[in-house]
Amino acid sequence: MKTQSRRLCKLAMVSLLLGSMVIPVANAQKLKHEGEFIVDGMVFGLPKAKVFTEDYSGPPVVGEYLSALPHLQKLDYKGNKEHHVRMDVISQKVEIAPGVSYTAWTFGGSVPGPTLHVREGDRVVFTMKNRSDEAVVVTDPVKGGSPYFEQLQANPYQKNVPAITPMPHSMDFHSGTVAADDKWRSIAPGETIEFEWVANYPGVYMYHCGTASVLMHSAMGQYGAVVVSPKKGFSTDKKVDHEFVVVQSEFYLEKIGTEYVYDHTAAMARDASHVAFNGHVSALSKTPLRANAGDRVRLYVLNVGPSGTSSFHVIGAIFDRVWYEASPENEWRGMQTVLLGASNAAVIEFIVPEEGLYKLVDHEFADAERGAAGALIAGPRVKR
Amino acid sequence: MKKLASLAVLLCAASAWSEPVVIDGGAFQSPLVLDDEVVSLPVASFKLDAVQVSNRDFQKFVEKNPQWQRGNVPGIFSDHNYLRHWQSPLQAGEDINDLPVTRVSWYAARAYCESQGGRLPSKDEWEYVSQQIRQLDGISDKEYARHVFSWYSNPNSENLKAVGSGTASANGIHDLHGLVSEWVEDFQLLMTNGDDADLLTSSCGDTARFMANYDTASYATFFRYQSRSNYQPHTTTSTLGFRCAWSL
Numbered sequence: 001m002k003t004q005s006r007r008l009c010k011l012a013m014v015s016l017l018l019g020s021m022v023i024p025v026a027n028a029q030k031l032k033h034e035g036e037f038i039v040d041g042m043v044f045g046l047p048k049a050k051v052f053t054e055d056y057s058g059p060p061v062v063g064e065y066l067s068a069l070p071h072l073q074k075l076d077y078k079g080n081k082e083h084h085v086r087m088d089v090i091s092q093k094v095e096i097a098p099g100v101s102y103t104a105w106t107f108g109g110s111v112p113g114p115t116l117h118v119r120e121g122d123r124v125v126f127t128m129k130n131r132s133d134e135a136v137v138v139t140d141p142v143k144g145g146s147p148y149f150e151q152l153q154a155n156p157y158q159k160n161v162p163a164i165t166p167m168p169h170s171m172d173f174h175s176g177t178v179a180a181d182d183k184w185r186s187i188a189p190g191e192t193i194e195f196e197w198v199a200n201y202p203g204v205y206m207y208h209c210g211t212a213s214v215l216m217h218s219a220m221g222q223y224g225a226v227v228v229s230p231k232k233g234f235s236t237d238k239k240v241d242h243e244f245v246v247v248q249s250e251f252y253l254e255k256i257g258t259e260y261v262y263d264h265t266a267a268m269a270r271d272a273s274h275v276a277f278n279g280h281v282s283a284l285s286k287t288p289l290r291a292n293a294g295d296r297v298r299l300y301v302l303n304v305g306p307s308g309t310s311s312f313h314v315i316g317a318i319f320d321r322v323w324y325e326a327s328p329e330n331e332w333r334g335m336q337t338v339l340l341g342a343s344n345a346a347v348i349e350f351i352v353p354e355e356g357l358y359k360l361v362d363h364e365f366a367d368a369e370r371g372a373a374g375a376l377i378a379g380p381r382v383k384r
Numbered sequence: 385m386k387k388l389a390s391l392a393v394l395l396c397a398a399s400a401w402s403e404p405v406v407i408d409g410g411a412f413q414s415p416l417v418l419d420d421e422v423v424s425l426p427v428a429s430f431k432l433d434a435v436q437v438s439n440r441d442f443q444k445f446v447e448k449n450p451q452w453q454r455g456n457v458p459g460i461f462s463d464h465n466y467l468r469h470w471q472s473p474l475q476a477g478e479d480i481n482d483l484p485v486t487r488v489s490w491y492a493a494r495a496y497c498e499s500q501g502g503r504l505p506s507k508d509e510w511e512y513v514s515q516q517i518r519q520l521d522g523i524s525d526k527e528y529a530r531h532v533f534s535w536y537s538n539p540n541s542e543n544l545k546a547v548g549s550g551t552a553s554a555n556g557i558h559d560l561h562g563l564v565s566e567w568v569e570d571f572q573l574l575m576t577n578g579d580d581a582d583l584l585t586s587s588c589g590d591t592a593r594f595m596a597n598y599d600t601a602s603y604a605t606f607f608r609y610q611s612r613s614n615y616q617p618h619t620t621t622s623t624l625g626f627r628c629a630w631s632l
Contacts, residue, residue, distance in 0.1 A: 053463060053464060055464070102537070102538075103537055103538045133465070133621045133622050133623075135542075163538070164539075164541055164542060164622060165536070165537070165538065165539055165623075166539070166541070166621035166623045166624070167611060168611060168614030168615060186614040188614060188615045188616050188619040189619065189621045190463045190464070190465055190619065191463075191616070191619075211610075211614060212591060212607075212610045213591065213603070213606075213607055213610065216533075216536075216607065220537070254530075256530060256534050259534070259537075259538060261530075261533060261534040261537040261538060262533055262534075262536075262537045263533075264529060264533050264600050264603055264604065265526075265529070265600045268600070268603075
């Protein structure tokens with residue numbers, strides 16, 4: 001009897017609240033936790049991060065919309081969704097140029113880490129365990145893991161081998177609007193952090209480890225891309241034939257004995273030993289991007305640095321449309337190159353002019369010579 | 385015969401380490417600027433273990449102190465990886481007896497040193513010894529920085545070497561750098577995410593304010609401070625060990 005009256009009371013309160021407050025129902029649905037609030041339709045004031053220990057030894061990457069480069073998982077749902085995403089920190093020996101392997105600090109086992117795709121307004125519940133003191137294999141089939149693993153295993157150009165390098169780490173999603181001292185805090189090996197963020201703004205964002213030295217942690221490989229597709233899409237969505245994600249980054253390695261290790265002097269001098277698209281100087285030449293003459297190709301291009309800029313160019317093509325920082329509001333037309341500082345990104349579209357080979361380069365040619373080059377091979381025109 | 389000889393060598397080597405080394409005090413210019421007014425800090429003479437505490441040493445300790453055996457240590461004093469690599473709660477295992485003990489929390493390291501009538505070295509004492517080694521052994525800044533960064537890049541904790549396997553420095557200290565990272569008493573007193581730490585917590589860059597000299601060698605030292613600062617006192621890892629100190 002008591003419970004029932006309480007329930008009735010609650011109902012009355014809720015209807016009272018709903019009646020008196022002018023929050024549209026759509027917005028009310030966006031709020032999940034006490035303390036959250038809405039400004040300009042966007043959600044802020046998310047709950048505090050949780051740091052704990054867990055007995056977890058499952059797949060280091062979990063989530064349906066996570067892919068290995070250059071893939072982007074399609075959003076096969078309408079409206080907004082809550083994503084449960086895990087990206088554990090693990091160390092891996094990876095190859096970034098022929099014969100050049102180093103022990104990388106990674107999110108999920110590759111450099112760059114998995115690409116996450118969500119829609120503007122989606123909520124991400126993120127979990128990350130610092131497993132840097134554990135040997136984690138990413139090249140065997142993983143039950144319950146994300147599509148990222150199959151793609152990685154189908155094309156293991158980094159030749160990933162588990163490694164152990166215990167180190168504190170953190171996660172900084174540029175796509176999240178939160179208090180960094182809470183959500184982006186460092187966790188020790190063996191600890192897990194869990195927090196939420198809402199994709200308030202569309203864009204192609206980088207994520208990276210923010211633990212000091214942020215230069216070293218980034219240069220060691222702890223970064224990746226989040227694509228937040230705009231709620232209403234881009235004007236050309238229906239015309240696009242191919243979508244690829246390209247992430248540029250630079251490496252600062254020196255050979256000591258038989259090992260390649262991080263060279264801090266070079267990193268401070270911005271004198272990279274290698275610059276790569278998608279984590280290997282041959283990633284986009286061993287497995288080139290493919291399209292046909294007349295196709296509209298969309299590239300989600302992100303430069304993660306850690307310190308270099310990129311003058312992204314496709315030899316033989318003109319960028320029909322460029323959305324700088326991947327916001328539909330920032331539209332440019334007819335661009336030859338797009339200048340991307342460290343952590344800048346753009347959605348770039350071009351029409352493949354004819355059958356042939358199109359080179360993707362950083363037009364700062366010193367960096368193209370160090371590896372920032374790839375290829376798109378175009379077949380003959382297919383009439384649709 | 386050969387076996388006997390090598391045993392004798394081992395015993396001699398062991399006895400050379402059994403006595404801690406006296407470190408003469410002096411003025412210490414911290415590589416980290418934590419107080420703009422303080423340029424030089426006095427470090428009093430103290431004694432420091434020549435080598436890290438080994439699994440064998442730590443085994444003796446847990447035999448006498450069951451509360452520090454794996455399975456007995458309360459969760460607040462250690463994470464669940466505490467001595468995970470030991471054969472059993474009371475036995476490290478033949479193959480690892482001489483290796484530096486790792487997977488020990490700061491609490492456990494402190495308790496061990498206390499049981500020896502000592503304590504953990506302070507971070508200033510430890511860094512003072514580190515600077516002394518670089519000076520006495522004529523290690524160039526470049527060599528030092530490369531050594532530190534390459535160890536952090538690839539600490540090789542799966543193929544750890546025995547304590548004292550490196551040549552002693554001119555001050556008698558073995559393997560201060562390059563074998564394992566070491567707990568110090570006040571490891572967490574700076575740049576943590578705690579509310580008493582620096583406002584910008586030195587995450588995401590912003591290191592210039594902390595460094596007396598902005599060169600690669602100082603940066604390597606800074607990196608040690610910073611990485612250790614981000615551990616919790618209950619943290620254990622395969623690269624984290626310790627040695628003890630004694631006040632004179």
